[in-house]
Amino acid sequence: MYSQLLSLAALAATVSGHGLISKPTPRGPGDASSAACGSSVVANIKGDLTSHVEGLPELAAKDTGYHGDLCNLWLCRGLQYADNAANVQAYKPGQKVTIEVQLTIPHAGSANVSIVDTKTNTIIGEPLLSWPSGYADERQFYAHQTPANQTKFDVTIPEDLGSKCADAGSCVIQWWWYGTGAKQTYESCIDFTA
Structure with a gap:
């Protein structure tokens, strides 16, 4: 019976997911995030890395x-740079960056x-890429017709950043998605320098 409950709990954690950046490596939770945002927030995020901000x-x-x-839950779900210093990407102005997003629900x-x-x-500036509506439409998803550019796309690092993003931790590339019907916000961030 106990093993059946564990299996159900694991399944529930799997199906509760929604979306996050899968490549390059996005910010993840750690000790600094727990110190800033509390262990309950970090436990929630660790339980479902694709979870939404509402409720946090x-x-x-x-x-x-x-x-x-110290903790801004509306910026990268409160996940802290200090936990992710080993994942900082170095980009040059004008460089194309391929981003992959995992959409689960x-x-x-x-x-x-x-x-x-x-x-x-x-x-900073204008969004690098935007979908004003129709992003992650469940009708397309369940019919296996989600446009490919919603889960894998290129962005170009702007030429006019100056020194704003020269220091690690100063800037992130943030993927932001708001599900209108669900009224849920999803955020995932890539630390980078340029």
């Missing part, structure tokens, strides 16, 4: 380990890929 603020508010001045909505200043949580 409530978990954080109940956790004595949450430090709102679709929710039609809008999405974009942008360079985000991590100090201010603001997009």
